[in-house]
Amino acid sequence: MTTTVDPALIEEYEKAGWWGRTTLADHVARHAAARPDAAAYVTTDTRLSWHDYDRASSALAGALAGLGLAPGDRVATLLPDGPTVHVSFIAAEKAGLTTVGVGARAGEREVRHILGRTGAKALVTHARHRGRETADLVHDLRAAGLPLDHHVVVPDYAAEPEAVPRADGVPVPVASDAAVEALVAARRLGPNDLFMINSTSGTTGLPKCVMHTQNRWFYFHLLAREAGELSAADVVMSVIPAPFGFGLWTSHFTPTILGVPAVVTERFDAGAALDLVERERVSVLCCVSTQFMMMLDEQERRKRDLSSLRCMFTGGEAVPYHRAAEFEDRTGARVLQFYGSNETGALSYTSMADDRERRLRTAGRIIPEMRVRLFDAAGADITGTGRRGRPGCRGPATCLGYLDDPEANGRLFTEDGWMLMADEVEIDDAGYLRVVGRLSDLIIRGGKNISAPAVEEEVGTHPAVAMAAAVPAPDPTFGERVCVYVTLRPGHTLTLEDLAEHLGARGTSKEWFPEHLVVVDSLPRSSGGKVAKARLREDIARRLSGEGTAPL
DSSP states (O other): OOOOSOHHHHHHHHHHTSSOSOOHHHHHHHHHHHOTTSEEEEOSSOEEEHHHHHHHHHHHHHHHHTTTOOTTOEEEEOOOSSHHHHHHHHHHHHTTOEEEEOOTTOOHHHHHHHHHHHTOSEEEEOSEETTEEHHHHHHHHHHTTOOOOEEEEOOOTTTOTTOOOEETTEEOOOOOHHHHHHHHHHHOOOTTSOOEEEEOOOSSSSOOEEEEOHHHHHHHHHHHHHHHTOOTTOOEEEOSOTTSHHHIIIIIIHHHHHTOOEEOOSSOOHHHHHHHHHHHTOOEEEOOHHHHHHHHHHHHHSOOOOTTOOEEEEOSSOOOHHHHHHHHHHHOOEEEEEEEETTTEEEEEOOTTSOHHHHHHSOOEEOGGGOOEEEOTTSOBOTTSSOOBEEEEOSTTOOOOBTTOHHHHHHHBOTTSOEEOSEEEEEOTTSBEEEEEETTSEEEETTEEEEHHHHHHHHTTSTTEEEEEEEEEEETTTEEEEEEEEEEOTTOOOOHHHHHHHHHHHTOOGGGSOSEEEEOSSOOBOTTSSBOHHHHHHHHHHHHHTOOOOOO
8 A cells, every 4th residue: 555644744743653553453463462352342232353353454455455446446334433433444455455434323314425435336334224224225326327336234243243245235254364364465555645535523504524544543552541530440431433543543443552442322311321431440431522411410410330440531612610610529530631633633732640630621732743823814823922813733643634525625724734632722831721712613703702612611611501602693683692492400490581691690791692592402413423503593593583492
């Protein structure tokens, strides 16, 4: 295989110890040889050993290569979270194929877009997906003109590690171990090859396709290990969808490199997640903010023993201080986060060594090797001036950019190659970064920019509020007004008047006071687990226009 990574960068990053020459398949094989019966993945009902992980991924690699797919071809996965999706990722790596990771909750329109943009020649699924025969889905995708040459149906490898896949309706014979070993040796991907294309999980428009090497995530693992003081004694639980950046390092890379069990679930359920934490003695929990707040509420309903938890990595959206502090107080675990994106990797992080104020009030200390810079609205470099700005970076955690999308890449990179975040931040004298506004998540009321995450943080301090999401409500006079959707803690009610009284007592700026309040049972989420704010914006527009409401 070949790589588009600059050879000079590879040499620099290898010499610094940030990148290496091993792949995840190497780590899987190492653990399979050293302790074959130990658990690699754990679910509510099943366990996948390192031996079965290695063997199943090799068998599937042989099946994929046997379809006539050439090294470098793209194979898409549309699988629920669980051991099987990880088997498919390793199988593609062994077969020299690039995985196109499609989120399990993606709708058909999104699936068509991602497969069309990437040119995937095969699709790996179970026989059914979200209640539908996947053969019917593939028929519709082909009818829409997608170049899907093959449909590969795989078993649940945790339950049936020896079962054979079916390709285009026919069982695929399993090649001999020697034949598969020779195939893998000839075709396997290297750590700087394009191993995965996943999608952004943004809340507007069709997703962009992000290109990944393994080495960027190996480097991210080094950061995670240091931040959380991770070791081979840990048990990691990730409830983040596997194809996305946060899910990749928490369920696919870090547990595999450490050789520790990864506890995963097919779909997120707060109660089931807490039961698994208690049963498996999970020490490292990984989830977005919405999920840990749901777990807190569930813990109020029924207590579990969470004393095994040491730390929780969270993020993906604003981390509310009061709920995060509540999580620490109730579990004894420290709340940690990285600041970055699927594209940039990490620009800063908090660690076990940071005190609570820095852990929960900042996005952590900037990472020197990511060479973080700040830019003003005109694009001028204002690093070191003390002014707020838009952060950019260039370093070993960044992706390769967007696939075949010059327009999107033009927005992602500055003219001289700095990869940008869509936020406004400040960096203090100690090197700690704080997000003060999100350029893509603003409510503009009468010409005044109001940070939606800031509103959410304030609203979330009300004792009745479990979760909050702020969006702009269209207004003929001001252009937009502040609207907040909330879910409530058990047994509570809330009105706008209650909220205004609480915010006034806190000294919150009146510009941040919600002018519309919508109480819902649950907030809709995008494929990546974040709150799907596009649906909330559509909902409030319908409500205000008199068109009524639709299911969120």
